[in-house]
Amino acid sequence: MVPRGMGSQGMETRGVGTGGHEPVACDVLVIGSGAGGAVVADRLTAAGRDVVLVEEGPDVPADLALSPAEAMRRQWRCGGLMTAFGAPLLAYAEGRCVGGGTEINAAILQRIPAALLDAWSRRYAIAEYGADALAPYFREAEALLGASPPERPQGSVTTRFAAAAAALGWDHQSLTQAKDGCLGGATCAEGCPPGRRSMASAVLPRARARGLRVIADCRVVRLERRGARVVRVLARRRDGAGPARPMTFRPEHVFLCAGAIHTPALLRRSGLGRNVGASLRAHPVVRAAALFPEPLTVRHSATPLSAVTEFMPDLRLGGSILLPGYLGMMLAEDWQRRGWLWAHRERVGLYYAMARAEGRGQVIPIPGLVEPLVRYRATDDDWELLRRGLLALSELLFAAGAERVVPSLFGHAGWTSPGAARAELAAPLRRSRAGLATLHLFSSCPPGEEAALTATDSFGRLRGLSNLTVADASQLPEAPGVNPQLGVMAHAARAADAFLAASDAQARRRAARDDA
C-alpha cells in the first residue's frame, strides 16, 4: 500500500517530533488538508516556508479500492451520519481524511458566478475582491486539477436527463470535473483511485516534495493565545489502534482550514473570534427517484455530469451517483412507501434539485464532545425555492420518460403523471415531511471590512489576532449556488498570497530597521 503522493518510505511524521511532549516548531501550521489547507500548503512551500499540515482523519492509501460502505467508514466524518438539527433535520456530509472533502465529492469544478462575487464584494466590503480579482485563481486551480468536461459516454441516467432538458428548452450543460483518465465507474465518492485529481493525489504530493510535513490522524483540540498571537496549538494524535497522545505545536503563523463546521467550532472552543459560527449556509437538496420503463445501464454509467442551469444561480437540477447502496439509503428513509423500488433498481435513477438557500445555521461546540452541535433553519423563501425545484425536477423526469417519480417527502408514494405533481406542488411543501440533505456547507466565518457582519478581514485574518488566517469554505460569504471546491481553492490561494505579501513586507521593514 502506498500512501497518496508518497514514495514507498511512506510517512506522514517524517521530520516531525512524535513523542507528544516536545513541541513541534514551524513557520506555518496548516490545520486541515482539504481544498483550503492543501492549496495553502502548496503555495507556502513553493515560497520556501517551513510548513506542517495536520489532518484529523487518516491517510488512505492511493491504491486501496474501497466499497461505498468502507469509504464512508474511513473517509467520511462519522461514517457520513451527520445531521444539522432543525425542522426538519438536515443530513450533511464532510470528508475526514487526507485531502478532505475533495476525496469524497464528485470533483465537479464550477466558478462562482461573477455577479455573486461582485455583490459580495460590495455587501461585505471585501477589499481586492470580485470576479476580476478571483479570475486568475480560478484559472490556476482549473489548470492544476485538469478541469475538463466528460470524455466518456455518460450512460442513460444522464442522457435521458439531458435529452429531456433539451426537449423542454431548458438551458443545461456538462459540468467540468477534476480528473485524469476517468474510467466512468461512478466511484467518485469512494476516493476513485484511478481517475480523480484531488488534493491528496494532485496537490499535496508536490508540496511534500518541497518539504511539507503531513501529520494524519491528528486532531487539534485548542488554540492558545497570548496577547494578539496564537502561541501554542494543542492536538491529540492517534497512532494505530493505541490511545491518542498529546502533541504541541509552536508555529509562527496558523492557517485554519478545518471546514465550515470545525473551523468555527475550534475557534469557539478556544474562545477566539467574533461573528464566528453564527452564519453557516448550505445548499439544501431535495431528491427524487425516477422509475423508467427500461433498464438504465446503471452499471455502465459514470457519475452524472449534466446539470440544468436554466434556474441558476438559485436552483440547479442534476443526477446523483447511482450505486445500489446509495439508492438503498434513499429508499430506506421511507421503506414502507419506497422499498418496492429496490426490486426494480435497474430501472431507477436518482436526481436532485439544489437550492442556493438564504437560511442560516449555528455551530455550537459541546464540552467533552468532538462533534459540535449544528443547527440549521431554512427560510420561507428557501422552502419556496425547494418547491419550485421539486416541481421542475418532476416535469423534467416525466419528460425523460419516467413512469413514476418518488420525491424525498416522507409518506409519499410518488407521482405517476406530471399533472399529479403539479397539482400537489401548487401548495407549499409540508416541511415536516421533507427529507433534506446537503454536501455543501460554508459561510460560517465570512470575510470583509464590514465588522458587524464578518469574522475576518478581507484576506481571512481573524480579527484580534495577528497570526491566524482562516482559509476554507467558511470564508465563502454566502451560498455560491455551484459546487464550492473551486471557489474554496481560489479563496485559499488568495489568502496564502496575502499572507506571503504581508510577511515579505514585514521582513523587508525589519531588514531596513536592522540596516539603519
Place this chain on the structure above:
Amino acid sequence: MWVSGRFLDGLLLDEVGLAPAEREAVRAAVIRAATDHARLAPLQLRVPIAVLSLGFCAWMAVAGRLGWNAERSAAGWERLGVPFRALTRLQRSLALLALADDRRLRSAFARRA
C-alpha cells in the same frame, strides 16, 4: 439491530433467494457491518435517537396492548416532529448499504440479473 434483521430476512428470501445457510451468513455479516457503521454516528445524534426510540418501543407496546392503531399513532407523533422512527431508518439505510456491498450478494445479484 432487530429491525434490520427482520427486514433483511425479507429481502434475502424474497429477492435474492439465497440458500438458508448462505442467507444466515450474509445476514450476520450485513448486520455486523451496519452495527459497526452506526457506532460512528456522533453522540449528539445517537443519544436522542436512542432515547426516543426506546420511548417509541414502549409506546408501541402499550398502544398494541390497548388495541390502538400503533402505526397510526407513530405517524401522528412524527408529524409533531418527533423522529421516532429515525433509528429504524438509519438501521435500514446502513443495512442496505452493507447489503449492496457484500460480495456474496453482489454475485447473487449479478447471477439474478
